[in-house]
Amino acid sequence: MKILVTGGAGYIGCHTVKLLQSLNHQVTVLDNLYRGHMQALENCDFHNIDLMDSSSLNGLFKDIKFDGVIHFAARSLVGESVEKPLEYYQTNIAGGINLLQAMRAGDCNQIVFSSSAAVYGEPKSIPIEESHPRNPINPYGRTKSLFEDILTESSVLGIRSVCLRYFNAAGAWPGGEMGEDHAVETHLIPLALKAAMGAGKPLTVFGTDYPTQDGTCVRDYVHVHDLARAHALALDWLQAHGPSLRLNLGNEKGFSVLEILETASEIAGCEIPTEYGPRRAGDPAILIASNRLASETIKWIPLRSDIRTIISDAWAWHSSHPEGYGSPDY
Template sequence: MHVLVTGGAGYIGSHTVRELLKVGYRVTVLDNLSRGHKAVARIISGAEFIWGDIGERELVEEILRTREIQAVLHFAALSLVGESVADPARYYQNNVVKGIILLEAMRAAEVPYFIFSSSAAVYGEPVTVPIDEEHLCRPTNPYGATKLVVEEALRWYATAYRLKYISLRYFNAAGADSSGDLGEDHRPETHLIPVVLQAALGVRREVTIYGTDYPTPDGTCLRDYIHVTDLAKAHVLALQALVAGHPSSVYNLGNERGYSVREIIRTAEQVTGRKIPVVEGFRRPGDPAVLVASTRRMKEALGWRPQYSELATIISTAWHWLQRHTEGYADI
C-alpha cells in the first residue's frame, strides 16, 4: 500500500514515516520545509521526499494519481499557540484553507483513507479531567480552532464523499526515536522537555516556571506526556484499522497521567546527572492547571498500548538525541 505523508520531515511526521516503513508501507513525503528538516530525508532511507506545499493543488493531485496513493497521513500544519494568537490569518490559511485543498485533491484522485494529526487544543479549558472524546470542544486559541474546523470538515466529507478518516488528538508529544537519529528540533523551541534538556546541556541559560500557585500538589501545571514513537505507532494502527473496515472516528492519545513542571525538571536532573537552573515567573494567560487524557476509547477500539509510558524513559530518549544534536539537525 502506498501512502502520502504530508509534513513528514517534521517531528511527529518523521517518526511516523519510519514506523510506516518498518511494517512495509511504501511512503512518499510532501513537505515545504517551513518547519521540517532537510536532514530527515538523509536519515530515513526508503521513502521518497518531495519538497512542495499542500496548497499546490496540481502538485498534490499529480502525486496522488501518478503514485497511486491510497491513503494520506496529514501532519503539515502550523502548531505554535502563541504564534496563532498573534497571527490567526496565517493559521487559518495554512491549517484550514490548505487542508481543504488537500482534501479536494484526494477527492479528485479518489483516495479513500485519511489520518489527521489533531490536538488536545480543540478542547480548550477542561471541565472534567481526565478529558475524553465527548468533552466539549471550545478552543481558546486559533491553533486549536483550526484543528477543530478541519475535524468538522472531515465529518461532512465522510458523509457526502465516502471518505474514511481517523482524527488523533495528541496531548504532549515528547521524546525521540531510540536510535538517537530522529528527534525534536523546533525553532524556536517552546516544548517543556527539550527546553529543560537544553538548559541541562548549557545551550539555554535557564528554565522559567510559568506559575507556581496552581491548585496542584506542587503548585505547577500538570500535563500528559506521550512518547513520539507511541504516537507514530498509533497512526499506523489507525490506518490499518480504516483499511480493515473500522468506522471513521476521533481518538485521544496520551498516557492518562499528569506530570508537573517541577516533576519534569527533577526527572531531567536525574536522567542527565546535571543541575538545571530554574527561575519562577508569573502564570501565562490561558494555561489550565491540569490537562490529562482519557485514552480508553483508543485502547478498547483499536487495541493501542503505549510502550514508552515512563517519564524517565521519555526524557532519556530526548536527552540521547540532544547530546548527539546539540544544535539540532544539521540542515545543509
C-alpha cells in the same frame, strides 16, 4: 500500503515515516520544509510541495494511487497563531481542503489527521474523554477543531477519517538517532534538557500557585514513538473498513513541571538553571487524557511513555546532537 505522509519531515511526521518504512509500507513524503528537516528522512520518495499548491497536489495524486494519507502538515505554534491567525487558517484549513480535493480526484478516501488536545480548551473534567465539549481558546486549536468538522462533513463524499487528539508529544527515536528540533522551541522537556546542557536560557517555570501537588501545571506526556504507532494502527483501522473515529492519545498520567525538571536533572546528571515567573494566560492547571476509546478501537496503548523513558530518549538525542539536525553527523 502506499501511504502519503504530509508534513513528514516534521517532528512526529519523520518518526511516523521511519516506523511505516520498518513495517514495509511504501511511503511518500510531502513537505514544504518550512519547519521540517530533510535530514530526518531516509530512503523515501520526497516531494517539496506546499499545501497551497493545488496543481502540484493534484499531479501527485494523479501519478501515484495512494491507499491512504497521514496528514501532519500544519502550522502549530499556539502563540504565533494568535499573532498570525490568517496564516493559520490559510495553511491548516484552506491547505487541508486542497488536500481533500486532491484525494477525491485521486480516488483516495482514507485519512489519518494529526489533531490536538487544543480542541478542548479549558477542561471541565479530568481525565478528558472524547465526549468532552470542544472549546478551543486560540486560532491553532480552532483550526484543528474546524478541520475535524470538515472531515466529518466529508463523509458524504466517501471520505473516512481518524482524528488523533494528542496531548504533550515528547521523547525521541529509541537510541537517539532522531528527535525534536524546532527553530522556535516551546516544549518543556527539550527546553529543560537544553538548559541542562548550557545551550539555552534558564528555564522559566510559569506559575507556582496552581491547585496541584506542588503548585505547578500538570501535563500528560506521550512518547513520539507511541504516537507514530497510533498513526499506523489508525490507518490499519481504516484499511479494514472501520468507521471514522476521534481519539485521544496520552499517557493517562500527569506530571508537574517540577517533577519533569527533577527527572530531567537526574538523567542529565546536573542541575537545571531555573527561574520562576507568573502564570501564563490560558494555562489550565491539569490536562490528562483518557485513552479508553483508542484502546478499545485501534488497540493502541502507550508502550514507551513512562516519563523516565521519554526523558532518557530525549536526552540521548539532544546530548548527541546538540545542534539538532545541524549537528556534524547530519
